[in-house]
Amino acid sequence: MEFRETNAVENLALQIKNSNEKAFNTLFELLWRPMLTYASSLLMDDTLAKDMVQDVWMDFWQRRKEIEIQNTKAYLYKAIRYRCYNHLRDSKLNKIQLEVANSICITSEVEQNDDVVELYTRINNVIASLPQRCQEIFKLSRINNINNREIANQLNISQRSVENQISFALRKLRKDIATVKVLFSFF
Structure with missing residues (x-):
């Protein structure tokens, strides 16, 4: 079901890129409520959250032809998160409010799925880059x-050769995964 929803969202996004207002309205109806809930959980202000979500949707429509997006749903959730965080950062909050805002760590399911897909792709790319025999043994x-x-x-072949090939593959995977961990720690 999730795959179908992702395909539907991406099909709508493609139509939106071609200025299809009906597709925009359909996508808006599909994602408005969950995005509003997410923004409200970050801002603790429903009225402000509505404004932020509406700004994200207006920006999405205005820039529809120029933005290149791999995962539209993840893009929209990240956009609302950044907009909310920027508002919290720029507003005049007292020290306690700032600490509470900084402690909020709600990762949307979309972002988690996006991260998992990216990691899965990275792992598959590392495995694909291994020498053919090493790939075969590792798999x-x-x-x-x-x-x-x-x-x-x-x-x-010898059992020792198998062990060496597996060790080589695991070292390469660990090295690449460590790079990914470093990249994720900056976000």
């Missing part, structure tokens, strides 16, 4: 759950 071990001895017998 047999980690995806098909075949033990090292069986892999060695199946491929007619």
Whole structure:
């Protein structure tokens, strides 16, 4: 069901890029309420949240032809989050209000899914960049759950070679995942 919704959202976004107002209204109806709830949870002010969400939608419509988006739903949620955080940062809040605002850490399901998809893609890219034999051994071990001895017998190589190939693949994955962790820590 989630895949269908994502496809529907992306199809609507494509139509919006071509100035289809009906598609815009459909997407707006689909995402308005959840975005408003998200903004309200950040701002603790329903009226201000409505204004922020409306600003995001107006900006989305005005820039529809120039923005390049991979995941429209994630883009809209990030836009509302940044707009709310910027408002909180710029408003005259007392120290306690600022501490409360900084402690709010609500990650939308969309952002989490987006991060998981990005990580999954990154892992698959690392595996695809491995030498062919290393890929084969790694997939047999980690995806098909075949033990090292069986892999060695199946491929007619030593068990030590299997272990070395798996170690090589894991080192490469760890290195790349560590890079991703560093990048995510800045957001």
